[in-house]
Amino acid sequence: xxxxxxxxNLLFDYTLRTVALGAGILGIVSGALGxxxxxxxxxxxxxxxxxxxxxxxxVAFLLTGTKSPVMMILGxxxxxxxxxxxxxxxxxRSRIKTDxxxxxxxxxxxxxxxxxxxxxxxxxxxxxxxxxxxxxxQASALLVEDVITMGILGGIVIxxxxxxxxxxxxxxxxxxxxxxxxxPVRWIESLLTLILVIAIVIGLQTVGVVLMSAMxxxxxxxxRQWTDRLSLMVVLAALFGAISGIAGAVISSLTAHLPTxxxxxxxxxxxxxxxxxxxxxxxxxxKWLRQLNDRRRLALEAVLLDLYELSRQHADPQHPHSVETxxxxxxxxxxxxxxxxxxxxxxxxxxxxxxxxxxxxMGRAEAEKSIQNMERxx
Amino acid sequence: MSNNExxxxxxxxxxxxxxxxxxxxxxxxxxxGILMAVVGPNGAGKTTMIKAILGLVKSAAGQVxxxxxxxxxxxxxxxxxxxxxxxxxxxxxxxxxxxxxxxYGRLGWVKRPGKAEREAALDALxxxxxADFSERQISxxxxxxxxxxxxxxxxxxxxxVYFMDEPFQGVDAKTERAIIxxxxxxxxxxxxxxxxxxxxxxVPEYFDWVTLLNVRRIAGGPVKEVFNDENLRLAYxxxxxxxxxxxxxx
Numbered sequence: 362x363x364x365x366x367x368x369x370n371l372l373f374d375y376t377l378r379t380v381a382l383g384a385g386i387l388g389i390v391s392g393a394l395g396x397x398x399x400x401x402x403x404x405x406x407x408x409x410x411x412x413x414x415x416x417x418x419x420v421a422f423l424l425t426g427t428k429s430p431v432m433m434i435l436g437x438x439x440x441x442x443x444x445x446x447x448x449x450x451x452x453x454r455s456r457i458k459t460d461x462x463x464x465x466x467x468x469x470x471x472x473x474x475x476x477x478x479x480x481x482x483x484x485x486x487x488x489x490x491x492x493x494x495x496x497x498x499q500a501s502a503l504l505v506e507d508v509i510t511m512g513i514l515g516g517i518v519i520x521x522x523x524x525x526x527x528x529x530x531x532x533x534x535x536x537x538x539x540x541x542x543x544x545p546v547r548w549i550e551s552l553l554t555l556i557l558v559i560a561i562v563i564g565l566q567t568v569g570v571v572l573m574s575a576m577x578x579x580x581x582x583x584x585r586q587w588t589d590r591l592s593l594m595v596v597l598a599a600l601f602g603a604i605s606g607i608a609g610a611v612i613s614s615l616t617a618h619l620p621t622x623x624x625x626x627x628x629x630x631x632x633x634x635x636x637x638x639x640x641x642x643x644x645x646x647x648k649w650l651r652q653l654n655d656r657r658r659l660a661l662e663a664v665l666l667d668l669y670e671l672s673r674q675h676a677d678p679q680h681p682h683s684v685e686t687x688x689x690x691x692x693x694x695x696x697x698x699x700x701x702x703x704x705x706x707x708x709x710x711x712x713x714x715x716x717x718x719x720x721x722x723m724g725r726a727e728a729e730k731s732i733q734n735m736e737r738x739x
Numbered sequence: 740m741s742n743n744e745x746x747x748x749x750x751x752x753x754x755x756x757x758x759x760x761x762x763x764x765x766x767x768x769x770x771x772g773i774l775m776a777v778v779g780p781n782g783a784g785k786t787t788m789i790k791a792i793l794g795l796v797k798s799a800a801g802q803v804x805x806x807x808x809x810x811x812x813x814x815x816x817x818x819x820x821x822x823x824x825x826x827x828x829x830x831x832x833x834x835x836x837x838x839x840x841x842x843y844g845r846l847g848w849v850k851r852p853g854k855a856e857r858e859a860a861l862d863a864l865x866x867x868x869x870a871d872f873s874e875r876q877i878s879x880x881x882x883x884x885x886x887x888x889x890x891x892x893x894x895x896x897x898x899x900v901y902f903m904d905e906p907f908q909g910v911d912a913k914t915e916r917a918i919i920x921x922x923x924x925x926x927x928x929x930x931x932x933x934x935x936x937x938x939x940x941x942v943p944e945y946f947d948w949v950t951l952l953n954v955r956r957i958a959g960g961p962v963k964e965v966f967n968d969e970n971l972r973l974a975y976x977x978x979x980x981x982x983x984x985x986x987x988x989x
Contacts, residue, residue: 400827400830400831524849525848525849526851527843527846527849527850527851527852528843528848530832531840531843533830534826534827534830534832534837534840535821535825535826535840537790537795537819537821537825538819538821538840538892539843540793540794540795541793541795541814541817541819541844542814542843542844542896543814543815543844544843544844585831588831589831589832589833589876589878590831590832590833591830591831591832594831
């Protein structure tokens, strides 16, 4: 299938259009909110919220007997919020640290959710089918009704983020200072947690509780690599989330038996890998390149200084020295030959037949200059 | 505000972690328009005292008045410079943005900082000698520069009483002189400045008032009257031989 066909389907194929729209919305919302979770060092909260939402979904179904998106999301949100509240209270009232509390609440709630799910599946009732899609997500089952719910809730989340931007930013950077300025920090914190919970639960049906935390953590981690501005970071994270959502929906529609949720997560993982390696400044590849350059420069300087040191031990400064002598002096033994060649190209050293080397006048001047520089620095 | 007025009046302030008292029944009265050091050994509760006064740490008991009114009504009169290490300097923002945060309180809910806030921030950066750094990423600042950014952020708060937690920590001698110059300027313009301080040697030179703390308040008042060997020994135990050559409480 070529690109034109994919685009055509994206616009006119009802199922694909619905799925892609839903996945895109979920990517935007979880990407944007994930930035704040990451900057407040609460990335794991996403994992906890999504897992703790499962029993909420099951209970909502048991109580109402319907699978309407509003009910499912409400159940998930209440359970997710309860779980978060429990984590906060455990940390506040006991000696248990956040990571342990998160792990504890996550597994207890998730286990309880699985038990309820098994129970529901054994009920003599045909309506229960499909609840297990919340485990790994089943985007292909998204209905327009679901997407509208996601869109409205996602819109509320983004608008809240927009209005309280400055408060959320200061909360993430320096909560004590926010308190000093007279803002009710607890309220702002609760509001941010609330919209994070909403951002997570609207994605559960598409991506599933198991993988949803990836959509919170990954776009933010990728976006942080490219910029040092919070506003741009949030926009980029939303964009990365949307791109991987739509790409995941399209790719899984092209291949039989390829589940949408995991495909979306694979797409965002690819973006993360590219960002971590190739982003300017923070990218590992450029860091590695800078280190390599530094190492080469230092090796070159070390060999030149060794030659200079050797030349000072003789009346004739052009006295030749064997490569072996230089090699035993130098710290970077592996690069002595290569460095000598580069020095020769720069006319700083001279090769004398029989694997001997001497420093040139230009080399002496250069060595003296770098010694002076070193002294000035210390 | 007259000079006889008390800028800060703390009575019976007690803070406890679990069942261990960190601050015990502290009374501090700070007259308006002075520059006061808070000194004491490690674990004496200096930072905790400031944080408890400002409501950042829960106190078990006590009352805080700022210019005669409860602190909760006088927040807008208070400026704060936290310890440098209390935030993540890799946060994605720049110097100007951090300094403008000092205006968020005046702006109130939802409203974004605009031209006026920008100008106030640039003005404050000028005062602390960081005018050329306004667009700099905060991750690229040295310790002394970070400290000056926090000071500028407090300046734009345009407060009457400033609380500063170790503003000289990790700065070089030149920056320290620049910072103390700014603090003395604040005092000259009638502001009150309360500073958690570590270096006993500079207390007489920099400050006109001092509070000696070691879980309890040991002494407090004008430096000339209370900053003596006896009180230092009471505060630091046997660790300070004499005032000229104190063993630094690091």
